[in-house]
Amino acid sequence: MNPLEIYPATKKDIPVLFDLIKQLSEFEDLTHELEATEASLEAALFGEQPHAEVLLGYVNQVPVSYALFTYSFSTLLAKPGLYLVDLYVVSKFRKQGIGRAMLVYLAKLAKERNYGRVEWLVLNWNKSAIKLYENLGAEALNEWIPYRLAGAALDDLAGQN
Numbered sequence: 741m742n743p744l745e746i747y748p749a750t751k752k753d754i755p756v757l758f759d760l761i762k763q764l765s766e767f768e769d770l771t772h773e774l775e776a777t778e779a780s781l782e783a784a785l786f787g788e789q790p791h792a793e794v795l796l797g798y799v800n801q802v803p804v805s806y807a808l809f810t811y812s813f814s815t816l817l818a819k820p821g822l823y824l825v826d827l828y829v830v831s832k833f834r835k836q837g838i839g840r841a842m843l844v845y846l847a848k849l850a851k852e853r854n855y856g857r858v859e860w861l862v863l864n865w866n867k868s869a870i871k872l873y874e875n876l877g878a879e880a881l882n883e884w885i886p887y888r889l890a891g892a893a894l895d896d897l898a899g900q901n
Contacts, residue, residue, distance in 0.1 A: 771788070809824045822855050
């Protein structure tokens with residue numbers, strides 16, 4: 741395989757990123773939840789108050805992966821953390837070390853920024869990703885249960901006194 745090059749995304753990368761996000765939604769069978777547009781991505785990532793950062797991975801100038809991350813905070817460490825929202829590798833480039841390389845890059849970035857941890861979620865059926873994460877030394881936090889408040893439930897709660 742040719743070397744992977746990893747770059748921070750810029751505004752001009754929005755069409756590439758959006759295409760990769762569409763591929764991820766198909767892989768995860770979540771196209772019915774895809775509401776993002778190129779315009780909403782640009783506003784969220786490069787607007788007045790950016791909400792996340794993105795790394796793009798290229799092989800021979802072809803986009804093959806992305807990692808979108810934001811920030812968390814640990815009160816126990818009194819340090820910020822890096823929260824990985826998405827890590828995606830195009831299907832024909834999987835099992836070539838690209839996911840691992842993206843995670844190494846993120847770990848180095850977290851250390852450079854003096855962050856205390858890197859965290860993410862993984863779908864329980866994605867056995868190859870789970871194997872990769874465990875091989876890198878990541879631990880499943882089985883005692884923590886993710887919760888989500890969205891849609892009508894979020895609207896209802898926000899409307900309460």
